[in-house]
Amino acid sequence: MPAFNTLDDLSADSRVLARLDLNSPIEDGTPQDNRRFERHAETVRELAEAGHRVVLLAHQGRPGRDDFTSLGGHAEILADRVGRDVGFVADTYGDEALEAIDALDAGEILLLENTRMCDDELPEASPEEKAETEFVRTLAPLFDAYVNDAYSAAHRKHASLVGFPLVLPAYAGRVMETEYEANTAIATREFDGPVTMVVGGTKATDVIGVMDALDDRVDRFLLGGVAGELFLRAAGHPVGRDVGEMDLFDEQWERNRELIESVLDERGDAIRLASDLAYEGPDGERAEVPVDDIGEKETGYLDVGATTVADYEPAIRESDAVFVKGALGVFEDERFADGTVGILDAIAETNCFSVVGGGDTSRAIEMYGLSEADFSHVSIAGGAYIRALTGEPLPAVETLEAAAERRRD
Structure with a gap:
């Protein structure tokens, strides 16, 4: 059980x-x-139905990027989801924000402006330094409690995440609570049968680190995506390298080659590699080729093939727990969704503990008509999910735990 306080x-x-x-x-x-x-x-x-006065902080994008924008539209979407009005003020801790906060009645909800528009928010610093910022010192006295529900940002040391828990009684929201419990299960729970991890996606560096960290907790790894090709390259196949204008493989290979070769050497019996790969044929349709028939990589491979899916399914169906990090192909293109969707279907049909991690992979569940209810947990976290799997600390979780410890003392 987590060592932090919750809404209860x-x-x-x-x-x-x-x-x-x-x-x-x-x-x-x-x-x-x-x-x-x-x-x-x-x-x-x-929170609103319990009669609390609720003020919300959130971020969108980063300064200088195209997605760095105001949260006015976010307030409208959230209101539809909550089923209550969500007020918005284009200010975070200036006079306009303070007046709007002061005017709130019980059960009312107010969203403040993008926290990353505050100079105090973004630079990574210790919780103690963040607690001393003008942002935290101005807002904190107006509140009785701080609730952190932003598990997917819990790996950041930003003011709104780690500063407030030092100066206010702090609690985990329901997303923080459920994400933490599910994503740490691989390290904290005992499973009666095999534990399987499906590894894919484009950020091979992340998932290779996960494989190395979890070698004693996972019985077998089923590989696809960029990581899968890089492991095939380490196994002697002429794939896992850039062709044309591609820029996915070579840099990640150079950075991770020694670790990939080490993991493959030490845990080769636990690692399942694709036996066939899919690509876009001359007619624009999906085409597949056995890995053993590839003499030279001349095109991008966009999914694992049907034989690979058939090979992977039995391993999933006999597992007691399955964790997914990354898609096996470019599922956003329906032609190359077979690998990702086939594996998710097998997990959904299996009576196992299952966690599908990462925002991108979880989108496939919605896109292809699968039901979230068929999985134990579908995570909305990316970087925090990786850190949870590898056992790295999450600063925002640590500050919640420290706040709970102070209250007990």
Whole structure:
């Protein structure tokens, strides 16, 4: 069990400052609804229905990037999800924000402006330094409690994540609570049968680190995506390298070659590699080729093949737990979704503990008509999920735990 306090421990009729992660794709200047709004709405609704005065902090993008924008549109989407009005003020801790906070009645909800528009927010620094910023010192006295529901940003040392828990009683929201419990299960739970991890995606550096860290907790790894090709390259196949204008493989190979070769050498019996790969044929249709028939890589491979999926399915069906990090192919293109969807289907049909991690992979569940209810947990976290799997500390979780410890003392 986590060592932090949750909403179950929150005193009634509180003025609550809650940190969410509503970071979303921006299209034509408009935020797109996604799973994060739905999940965080549960926490916000519970706080409002309990009669708390609820003020929300969130971020969107980073300064200088195209998706760095105001949160006005986010407030509208969140209101639809919560089923209550969500006020918005284009200010974070200036006079306009302070007046809007002061005017709140019990059960009302207010979203403040993008925290990353504050100079105090972004630079990584210790919680003690962040607690001394003007941002934290101005807002904190207006509240009785701080709630962190932003598990997907918990690996950051930003003011809104680690500063407030040092100066306010601090609690985990429902997203923080459920994400933490599911994503640390691989390290904290005992499973009766085999534990399998599906490894894919484009960020091979991340998942190779996970494989190395979990070698004593995972019985077998099923590989696809960029990481899968790099392991095939280490096994002597002429893949896992850039062709044309591609820029995915060579740099990651140079950075991780020694670790890949070491993991393959030490855990080769536990690592399953693709036996065939899919690519775009001359007619634009999906085509597949056995890995053993590839003499030279001349095109990009966009998915694992049907034989690989058939090879991987029995390993999943006999597992007691399955953890997914990364897609096996470019599932956004329906032609190359077979690997990712085939594996997710097998997991959904198996009576096992299952966690699908990372925002990109979890989107395949919605895109291809799968049900979230068929998985134990579908994570909305990316970097924090990686850190949880590898046992690295999450600063925002640590500050919640420290706040709980102070209260017990």
